[in-house]
């Protein structure tokens with residue numbers, strides 16, 4: 001059964017910096033960011049605090065909240081990029097995170113080599129690999145750049161490359177940090193179409209956004225994070 005279950009999930013980021021000294025002197029009233037607390041002699045940002053969440057087939061969860069309230073951190077925990085300091089995370093299903101798109105690329109390698117590496121890491125079937133790679137290259141419309149090292153790519157070209165790879169995965173769960181802003185307008189139209197189809201075919205969607213309008217349009221469940229807690 002495809003599902004997401006978080007039980008009492010908390011995540012603290014330790015702060016190691018000269019900045020921490022000045023915390024003792026300054027008490028600034030703030031509404032952004034996680035709560036900054038002192039555990040023994042160390043300071044931590046409580047990015048997430050005791051999050052409980054249960055999602056099942058058909059759920060489209062929208063996450064809102066001010067800057068630094070823990071949205072991206074929560075998505076990273078759901079995606080397995082970050083492990084919680086406390087609590088339990090249970091995910092059943094193939095999950096595709098459309099977050100941190102540029103992470104894990106080898107910038108010295110070509111776009112094509114990165115496609116091959118990513119497909120193999122994603123466990124794609126060797127039998128269909130050539131066909132899948134061909135489709136990814138076609139969709140990306142990177143032309144000759146596919147043979148160039150990724151370090152020569154513009155940010156839009158990197159997004160084209162990674163989106164083209166990720167959107168080939170048959171996913172049960174889709175995780176997004178804001179809606180797509182990949183490439184130029186022509187590519188965006190094409191990518192939006194593919195993404196909408198992916199979401200329709202998926203079981204669970206979790207998206208964080210500052211646009212209430214967007215969340216109202218695509219989500220059937222909502223949470224708001226404030227200082228790392230569900231309000």
Ligand SMILES: Nc1ncnc2c1ncn2[C@@H]1O[C@H](COP(=O)(O)OP(=O)(O)OP(=O)(O)O)[C@@H](O)[C@H]1O
Nearest residue numbers: 013033034045047066067068069070071072073074
């Ligand atoms: N790698 C990190 N190291 C230390 N603190 C971090 C790190 N990443 C995030 N934080 C802190 O964790 C808290 C939550 O950050 P997060 O990026 O999850 O917020 P957000 O809700 O996604 O914000 P935004 O709306 O700006 O995208 C913030 O206080 C931030 O400063």
Ligand SMILES: [Mg+2]
Nearest residue numbers: 071072073177
């Ligand atoms: Mg964020």
